[in-house]
Amino acid sequence: MLSQGAAKKVTIYVNEDVHLHGDSLWDAILRFLRNKHVAGATVLRPVAGFGAHGTVHSSAGEIHAGHMPMRIEFIDTAEKVDEVLPTLYEMVIDGLVEVQDTNIVKAVARGGKQEAHLPHAEIKGPAKLIRIYLGESDKLKGEPLFEAIVKRLMMMEVAGATVYRGILGYGAKRHQHKETVFRLSKDCPIMISVVDRANRVDEIMGAVAPMMVDGLIVISDVEVHRFVHALPEQQKVTNVS
Amino acid sequence: MYLRQPARLLRLHFSERDRYDGVPLYEAIVATCRKLGIAGVTVLRGMQGYGESAELHKHRILAHDQPITAAIVESTENIDRLLPEIEKMLDTGMIAISDVEMVRVRNGDAQPETAA
Numbered sequence: 001m002l003s004q005g006a007a008k009k010v011t012i013y014v015n016e017d018v019h020l021h022g023d024s025l026w027d028a029i030l031r032f033l034r035n036k037h038v039a040g041a042t043v044l045r046p047v048a049g050f051g052a053h054g055t056v057h058s059s060a061g062e063i064h065a066g067h068m069p070m071r072i073e074f075i076d077t078a079e080k081v082d083e084v085l086p087t088l089y090e091m092v093i094d095g096l097v098e099v100q101d102t103n104i105v106k107a108v109a110r111g112g113k114q115e116a117h118l119p120h121a122e123i124k125g126p127a128k129l130i131r132i133y134l135g136e137s138d139k140l141k142g143e144p145l146f147e148a149i150v151k152r153l154m155m156m157e158v159a160g161a162t163v164y165r166g167i168l169g170y171g172a173k174r175h176q177h178k179e180t181v182f183r184l185s186k187d188c189p190i191m192i193s194v195v196d197r198a199n200r201v202d203e204i205m206g207a208v209a210p211m212m213v214d215g216l217i218v219i220s221d222v223e224v225h226r227f228v229h230a231l232p233e234q235q236k237v238t239n240v241s
Numbered sequence: 242m243y244l245r246q247p248a249r250l251l252r253l254h255f256s257e258r259d260r261y262d263g264v265p266l267y268e269a270i271v272a273t274c275r276k277l278g279i280a281g282v283t284v285l286r287g288m289q290g291y292g293e294s295a296e297l298h299k300h301r302i303l304a305h306d307q308p309i310t311a312a313i314v315e316s317t318e319n320i321d322r323l324l325p326e327i328e329k330m331l332d333t334g335m336i337a338i339s340d341v342e343m344v345r346v347r348n349g350d351a352q353p354e355t356a357a
Contacts, residue, residue, distance in 0.1 A: 131250075131312075133281070133283060133314075164285050165285075166283045166284050166285045166286075167267070167284050167285070167286045167309075168267055168268065168271055168284040169271065169281065169282050169283040169284050170271065170274075170275065170281055170282060171280070171281035171282075171283070189283045189284070191283055191285065191312070205243055205344065206243075209243050209344065209346050209348075210348065212346045212348060213346075213348050214346065214347060214348070215346045216281065216314060216343065216344070216345060216346065217243075217343070217344040217346060218248070218250060218314050218341045218342070218343050218344075219245065219341060219342040219343075219344070220250065220339055220340070220341040220342070
């Protein structure tokens, strides 16, 4: 499973009718990548193209000829790419291999292979609880501010955030936020609570505070007792500092 | 970048059903805070809970009886000034005080898109 951050993207161009040991080259490459446990690979069949031989191959004229360009791409860590590249270099007897630096923003997998069910792990340790107070009608570029803040926190991979909607209150602007009889008021006080490691507080503050116009942020020391399912190996050590 | 100053967080736990002087207690508390010049107060309604009387507080169609938490962040002096007043008003319930660090965000009119 890939994680957020720097990675390499490899693109390979070959012809559909190039064969290697009796197999289509693109198929052989795909199987090789799978055997090497590359995170994922995609084979694309374009509409048209031309290459070293200078002939335009298009789907219109070549359905039967099977001489279309094929594009295989995959993204993985630099180490993985270094591992598979020498073999790919050898395999691509007619075509082109390209490597570029890329940045993974999000990589998630739903379902798929079930991890072995580990017993519940408990993470204990000191952490910080940040409470952010704002108004429900506060907006950032037309979007409710609390939503914008939660999205931002999610992108920063902050451990977790919860939004509470108050029923009554007042604050910096001295006007009263109040819930109406039918509980449909659109200007109630909002409190977002965030728990994360102490060393992330400044980073979180630096991201959230500039988004707010007026408001209050309160930080307090807490003790975390976190129960988690099947914790990925690499996170086990460093989750709470 | 943002100045963190020490402050205290006062949390009051009581029921939505509690009343003071003919008005819901949480409204009375907000009014008292205003009168004493407390910087702000936020009243949150919980989904369900129980407390002193071991009676479950939850939403019923006619009787609003959910748990209420009022949170106030202020300086130690102002909290000390407010506490005796609150104690008089709170019949049953709980008061929790914790030390916190506070950051006042005042980006002011830099962004025009603010709530009216």
